[in-house]
Amino acid sequence: GNSVTQMEGPVTLSEEAFLTINCTYTATGYPSLFWYVQYPGEGLQLLLKATKADDKGSNKGFEATYRKETTSFHLEKGSVQVSDSAVYFCALSWGSSASKIIFGSGTRLSIRP
Amino acid sequence: DVKVTQSSRYLVKRTGEKVFLECVQDMDHENMFWYRQDPGLGLRLIYFSYDVKMKEKGDIPEGYSVSREKKERFSLILESASTNQTSMYLCASSPPGNTEAFFGQGTRLTVV
Numbered sequence: 001g002n003s004v005t006q007m008e009g010p011v012t013l014s015e016e017a018f019l020t021i022n023c024t025y026t027a028t029g030y031p032s033l034f035w036y037v038q039y040p041g042e043g044l045q046l047l048l049k050a051t052k053a054d055d056k057g058s059n060k061g062f063e064a065t066y067r068k069e070t071t072s073f074h075l076e077k078g079s080v081q082v083s084d085s086a087v088y089f090c091a092l093s094w095g096s097s098a099s100k101i102i103f104g105s106g107t108r109l110s111i112r113p
Numbered sequence: 114d115v116k117v118t119q120s121s122r123y124l125v126k127r128t129g130e131k132v133f134l135e136c137v138q139d140m141d142h143e144n145m146f147w148y149r150q151d152p153g154l155g156l157r158l159i160y161f162s163y164d165v166k167m168k169e170k171g172d173i174p175e176g177y178s179v180s181r182e183k184k185e186r187f188s189l190i191l192e193s194a195s196t197n198q199t200s201m202y203l204c205a206s207s208p209p210g211n212t213e214a215f216f217g218q219g220t221r222l223t224v225v
Binding site for chain 1: 148
């Protein structure tokens with residue numbers, strides 16, 4: 001069946017460091033891919049998405065490119081800030097109308113000042 | 114803005130109790146979901162509904178049931194709560210098609 005595999009955490013970086021969080025997926029057909037973020041004490045919110053191969057999603061300085069050939073959707077940011085400390089989830093959705101959404105295990109990111 | 118509202122932020126129930134978790138969305142979305150979130154396991158799909166009275170099992174449906182009598186409301190039922198159902202429960206909704214889900218704030222359930 002469909003699945004999402006995400007880089008395990010926790011990840012600790014210094015402010016202004018480069019961030020990569022790896023995500024790979026297994027899916028039939030043409031899924032959409034997402035990154036969600038959960039800040040401390042808050043609910044899940046969408047960070048960015050890509051709906052077809054070679055699409056790049058971007059938001060708040062984060063980027064991820066839908067790579068069908070490597071079945072990947074890695075999250076990157078060139079210079080992280082303390083305020084980026086959160087848990088990040090990779091997710092995929094499939095189905096034309098009754099669309100299921102499944103998530104990876106989450107990666108906790110901590111940024112040191 | 115889409116709003117998904119879960120009836121309680123925190124609940125404490127006793128083993129063996131029947132527990133109802135309620136979720137309401139205000140955007141006329143067809144799809145609704147219940148997940149549980151546990152450290153190191155991410156979000157796991159319990160049940161999914163794509164229309165009124167229509168439901169599908171997710172990855173971990175054992176011990177749970179759901180009800181969707183109206184489009185805006187999706188209830189998760191723990192028939193006989195057990196301690197291994199202590200978790201954070203998240204409700205979400207989405208329109209049809211491969212698009213994002215919108216989440217409620219979550220209900221932290223403790224079964225003692």
